[in-house]
Amino acid sequence: MIASVFSAILNGVEGTPVRVEVHVSNGLPGFTVVGLPDAACRESRDRVRAALLSSGLSWPVKRVTVNLAPSGVRKAGSGLDLPIAVGLLAAIGQLPPECVSRCGFVGELGLDGGLRRVPGAMSLVAAMPVDAAVVPWASFPEASLVAGCQVRPARNLRELFDALTGQGDWPKPPARPADPEDEDAPDLSDVRGQRLGRWALEVAAAGWHHLLLIGPPGSGKTMLARRLPGLLPELTQQEALETSRIHSAAGLPLPRAGLVSRPPFRAPHHGASAASLIGGGTVSMRPGEVSAATNGVLFLDEMAEFAPAVLDGLRQPLEEGTVTVCRAAASASFPARFLLVGALNPCPCGEGQTPSHCRCTDGMRKRYARRLSGPLMDRFDLRVAVTRPEPAELLGPPDGDGTEVVAKRVAEARARAAERGVMANGLIPASALDRVAPLEPDAARALEGQLRRGSLSARGLHRLRRVARTIADLFAAERVGAEHVAGALELRAAYGRLMGER
């Protein structure tokens, strides 16, 4: 009267295999779950009982013990409902053991026996050492992306029971819906004026350069930022799988086809806690916004309003592309390769660009500017002032290229960077700059002048050269010329100056 079924739990974005062992014996009727279950897991007893009875299956009047092995690891969530129910059916002999031996199960049960979606289905299925996995109907699109495992969807427990015992057929998997054209994606041609801002977006997308937008309220910083994902190239298969796995583990809604194929756009509110931005939690580590934005854009609006400690938490992921979160009980590493776009006002009142309208004192402005630390500020390759458009521009017709045209230029620039062996120019190591981004003599002279005047530091020089390389790529130029350097200088204004410092 013992049965064992494969399942898995989520730790961060990775799955951990779990064996669900069910023992049924004579004794005082009861149901115990051991193996460090959390509250949701322990409550599965009541859900399993109701689901079995609603599905016309029997509930044994016996002593039932469920062990979740390895028993030393904490188990969280409701994804173990289904393996417990299946294990119980096998233990009381309603399911022949060979039906369930090479099969893994994940899913939450409803009281009516229906199966509900669980977060992280992709990682869970990938973690189970089985030939076939049964997942809830709603989790099928994402789960079926896992290679090397037959994935079967089930709508409810009765259907699954019939299929396992051979009384019925396996339900036909739902047809993969075509990815609908992203109709509500905002287009760049909606933006009027903002020539510098639009150009900065193009360069940011082409070179994976982090971008800081500074301007008064209502000048269109958010509007610009929302149009950046549209300029980025479609995700590669590998990137798409990575991002989908994270979204799945974070419980974010996925596209109908299950695969996140467009770069994600995440815009957490400035009240965000460190754990929500970086990732964390107590039992099961949940990926944070930096991971959810992997291969896409992380937009921090009103950046100066974020807690400074939270912002400085961004430094490790920005540098390394991953983030490791450690708690006493567990630790997890998440991918976190995102394009950072920050937006803030030049001063607390927001009108710092026109000093005669600004009502802030010098001290207030300085304190406000200091909320972004120097090291973080250094990570922004592009720093531009965004001004309010002229009324004539606002009312006039579209005055620039739309998303489609710009995205094409970006893709071509990316292709040129790829020929040199880098994903994007923002990631060129400093040691490779001379080889990858050789300077024309007049460009070198222009940079020398800036260095002499003290308006450029050595580190700033490297960042500037990467940006100039991207601009040259956008113009299909082999070498970096003076005009590309001049353009890069316009796109990388000194932070203090942008914040109204004299």
Added chain:
Amino acid sequence: MSGVGHLPEEAYGAALLGLPSMNPRTLRLLLDGSPPSLVWSDLVSNRQVNRLTSLHKLSATAKSNWRAAARSTDVDELWCRCTAAGVTVLLRGAEGYPARLAGDAHAPAVLFAAGDVSVLEGPTATVVGTRRCTGYGAEVAWTLGRGLAAAGVVVVSGLAAGIDAAAHGGALSAEAGPPAGVGGSGIDVPYPAGNAGLWRAVTRTGVMLSEAPLGAAPTAWRFPERNRILASLGDVVVVVESHRVGGSMHTVEAAIARGKPVMAVPGPVTSPASEGCNALLVDGCAPARDVEDMLARIALERPAPPAPDPEEEPEPTGDDRVLWAVDPTPTMFETVLGRTGMNPVEAAAALGRLEAAGRVLRGAGWWERR
């Protein structure tokens, strides 16, 4: 123990200034025209000198403290520190002492300088104002500083936070007239720390002065003393923004006492940071609305822009289109793009060429036509 004789007079001047509880007034009375080396040897040898007895307000303890300190001071070592730090010691009445200060009854007897003291021979303007300035004040100070420097006027200021720093920032940005600063702390002790970079820049391109001994902390009493030097150094004193009471008003009083013209920048009547300035205007101070107001006051004309040589009239190129899109006032790059309709790289490249040819100035994230 230091022997007297082989070191220059300046070394003893610096040593006297470094005695405990020495202040500019006491030092002036103590020296009273005598060479510092003589005063020093009197002190060390415990000779009763009239000068010392004449300082009757000074307690006997203070005088004996001086002796003890003088005996334990190594003037050699002090002098080495001065020269190693590149600091010049100026003695009143000696060669190299700024002529503007020489005629002042309360001029410092000993003054430390870093940089080129001769810049003070040109026309000067002292710009002062509150540390708690508004954006309006900072903008005006910056613009005035820049305009004055561009016209070849030496901008004198105290390197405090707020208006002082903005005025010098503007002056440095023009890369024309040299700046001059007067500190309230030792010349090797930049204060406030946030302006250390500005302090160094002023030393490099102009001159920094201080009458505090080397290593002296920014003590509160030194700042009003410093203000009289500020007032004395300028051909004109302009107050950009000042509360009803404050250090700027001290400078104004010192300037009036010396018969220097004082100007004030009008400010919003609702702004507490402009109360002092507006009050000065009511009292009959001349208003300083812009650089021209100030230049007129120091009887200086802005040098006329070099007449274009007809022989060398450049070909009208795309760069001209960009040139005329830039105003003589700060113009955002965004505005240049909007006016020319050019793509950003072309416009930036054109501006880069115009900058190299000296036709436009690169400002703080904006451009300006010359």
